[in-house]
Amino acid sequence: MIALAFSEWSGFSIDQIAWRGVDNFRTLGNDSIFDKALVHTVLFVVFSTILLNVVGLGLALLINTRVRGHDFLRVAMFLPLGLSPAIAALIWQQILGPYGFVNLAVGKTGLGLTDKPIGFLGDPQLAFATVIGIAIWQYSGYNMLLYYAGLQSLPAERLEAAAIDGAGWFSRLRYVVVPYLRPVIAVVVVLNLIGGWKVFELIYVLTGGGPNRATEVLSTYLFQQAFEFSRVGYASTFAVVIIALAMISAVMRSRISGEVA
Amino acid sequence: MTELAPELPQPRLAQRALEAFRERASPARFAGSLVCLVIGAVYVIPLIWVVTEATKSSSDVFSTSVWPHSFRISNYADGWHQFQLGTLFVHTVIITVGTVLLAIGLSVTAAYGFSRYRSKLSEGVFLLILTGLMVPPAGIIIPFFLAMRHMGLYNSLFAVILGETAFALPLGILLLRGYVDTIPEELTDAAFVDGASDWKAFLYVILPLLKPAVATVALFTTISTWNGFLLPLVLLRDSVTSTLTVGISQTATQVGSLTLQLVAASSVLAIVPVLVVLIAARRYYVKGLSAGALKH
Numbered sequence: 001m002i003a004l005a006f007s008e009w010s011g012f013s014i015d016q017i018a019w020r021g022v023d024n025f026r027t028l029g030n031d032s033i034f035d036k037a038l039v040h041t042v043l044f045v046v047f048s049t050i051l052l053n054v055v056g057l058g059l060a061l062l063i064n065t066r067v068r069g070h071d072f073l074r075v076a077m078f079l080p081l082g083l084s085p086a087i088a089a090l091i092w093q094q095i096l097g098p099y100g101f102v103n104l105a106v107g108k109t110g111l112g113l114t115d116k117p118i119g120f121l122g123d124p125q126l127a128f129a130t131v132i133g134i135a136i137w138q139y140s141g142y143n144m145l146l147y148y149a150g151l152q153s154l155p156a157e158r159l160e161a162a163a164i165d166g167a168g169w170f171s172r173l174r175y176v177v178v179p180y181l182r183p184v185i186a187v188v189v190v191l192n193l194i195g196g197w198k199v200f201e202l203i204y205v206l207t208g209g210g211p212n213r214a215t216e217v218l219s220t221y222l223f224q225q226a227f228e229f230s231r232v233g234y235a236s237t238f239a240v241v242i243i244a245l246a247m248i249s250a251v252m253r254s255r256i257s258g259e260v261a
Numbered sequence: 262m263t264e265l266a267p268e269l270p271q272p273r274l275a276q277r278a279l280e281a282f283r284e285r286a287s288p289a290r291f292a293g294s295l296v297c298l299v300i301g302a303v304y305v306i307p308l309i310w311v312v313t314e315a316t317k318s319s320s321d322v323f324s325t326s327v328w329p330h331s332f333r334i335s336n337y338a339d340g341w342h343q344f345q346l347g348t349l350f351v352h353t354v355i356i357t358v359g360t361v362l363l364a365i366g367l368s369v370t371a372a373y374g375f376s377r378y379r380s381k382l383s384e385g386v387f388l389l390i391l392t393g394l395m396v397p398p399a400g401i402i403i404p405f406f407l408a409m410r411h412m413g414l415y416n417s418l419f420a421v422i423l424g425e426t427a428f429a430l431p432l433g434i435l436l437l438r439g440y441v442d443t444i445p446e447e448l449t450d451a452a453f454v455d456g457a458s459d460w461k462a463f464l465y466v467i468l469p470l471l472k473p474a475v476a477t478v479a480l481f482t483t484i485s486t487w488n489g490f491l492l493p494l495v496l497l498r499d500s501v502t503s504t505l506t507v508g509i510s511q512t513a514t515q516v517g518s519l520t521l522q523l524v525a526a527s528s529v530l531a532i533v534p535v536l537v538v539l540i541a542a543r544r545y546y547v548k549g550l551s552a553g554a555l556k557h
Contacts, residue, residue: 067290069297070293080304084531146550198397232403239399
């Protein structure tokens with residue numbers, strides 16, 4: 001069993017890198033699409049992690065107030081977690097299309113400054129932001145659940161004491177809640193980073209890396225090179241880069257869990 | 262005394278109720294509720310939209326009205342045929358069941374070993390397996406594909422089961438080992454004194470106690486395998502021999518925007534089983550989520 005689990009991970013470095021080493025990495029340096037894909041991957045990971053944490057913590061705090069309707073929000077955020085990113089991508093293609101809900105709603109309410117449908121996925125300027133938005137929609141429930149679980153153990157006396165001392169909403173958040181959740185935040189951020197490097201099918205199905213490579217990331221470019229253009233050796237160099245990036249997050253994770261424990 | 266006692270708490274209770282009511286009715290709480298509803302709507306509207314889209318007529322899909330005008334339940338049957346959902350469902354179920362069984366069997370036994378036979382070597386191997394949690398699938402798909410083709414397993418469901426199992430094992434072993442750690446050694450020692458072998462102690466003492474943890478691992482494996490995409494995409498030859506996620510998205514790209522309502526209907530059919538499982542077992546999901554994320 002252990003041998004099985006291993007044959008994939010270690011099998012990798014032995015046959016691939018040794019064989020076609022330096023030449024492929026040289027090509028990599030001159031490939032402007034690779035540069036784009038690398039930049040997009042890093043931007044995707046950074047922005048999705050920041051937004052997931054802002055949205056996840058913000059809504060966990062809101063749900064933790066237990067106002068009416070907090071159950072609805074919690075279940076609503078939970079549902080997208082069960083969806084396949086591929087199917088989620090198909091669903092969003094329809095919602096954002098020219099006859100989709102968003103464009104119809106914008107058209108009806110007259111909020112849109114243009115009378116043309118907005119090309120959320122077709123416009124190179126917008127497509128990348130749209131992809132990140134959909135990732136937030138799908139995964140913020142995960143962060144919310146983790147932060148909500150963390151908030152359950154926050155001693156209410158601390159908040160009360162701060163409130164008696166005259167701390168407002170924001171300073172209670174800044175000086176009581178966030179310091180208390182610091183270890184949780186650290187772990188969740190690293191989990192989001194690790195998850196971010198794994199992005200593939202959402203983008204593959206949603207845009208295929210387009211329009212004009214505006215949403216190309218390393219994994220989609222790797223798939224295209226390896227399985228559509230049969231440049232397996234060249235594509236393997238991307239795999240090395242992806243793994244290296246993910247391992248940087250992994251090292252961060254082990255540092256953090258060492259610190260927490 | 263006896264007469265007064267029941268009287269005393271009452272004004273307090275009333276005051277508390279009043280305070281609770283004031284707090285509940287404050288404008289800030291009302292605003293909070295409103296925000297909950299609006300943001301919650303953002304999360305569910307896509308799902309509601311795809312359900313209404315699924316029963317629209319082919320012309321209504323291109324109508325400019327937000328509200329649906331037609332209700333064609335037959336879209337589900339049409340989608341089922343056009344997307345060959347019967348075959349895709351069978352494949353997805355085989356892969357999911359196979360992966361869950363294999364992953365549970367391997368991770369339960371491995372967790373027992375890692376928990377009860379500790380050495381420097383086993384701890385090292387355990388850490389190596391944990392790095393599997395962090396490896397992006399795209400990073401290892403090429404060598405895995407080559408290995409499977411070399412073994413003559415290309416285009417076989419078993420190859421997908423092997424791959425999905427490899428991705429499911431790290432989390433399974435992590436969660437289950439943590440659980441085995443909490444089972445006191447005395448329980449197994451008692452069994453050993455009675456002459457039980459390791460295998461018997463595992464089977465009759467440990468395994469029954471692991472049921473809730475096994476359920477959690479089974480749930481996570483079911484969801485991730487059912488939703489798996491890259492492995493079936495790479496390992497199975499064409500959309501007809503593939504799984505729901507790959508088959509539906511490939512056919513959707515081929516048919517283009519002509520039959521959006523059938524894409525929607527097929528998507529709904531593909532996500533309903535997994536959402537039902539997720540909602541039914543959501544306690545296990547939340548438990549496993551925080552255990553897997555925070556415990557380690």
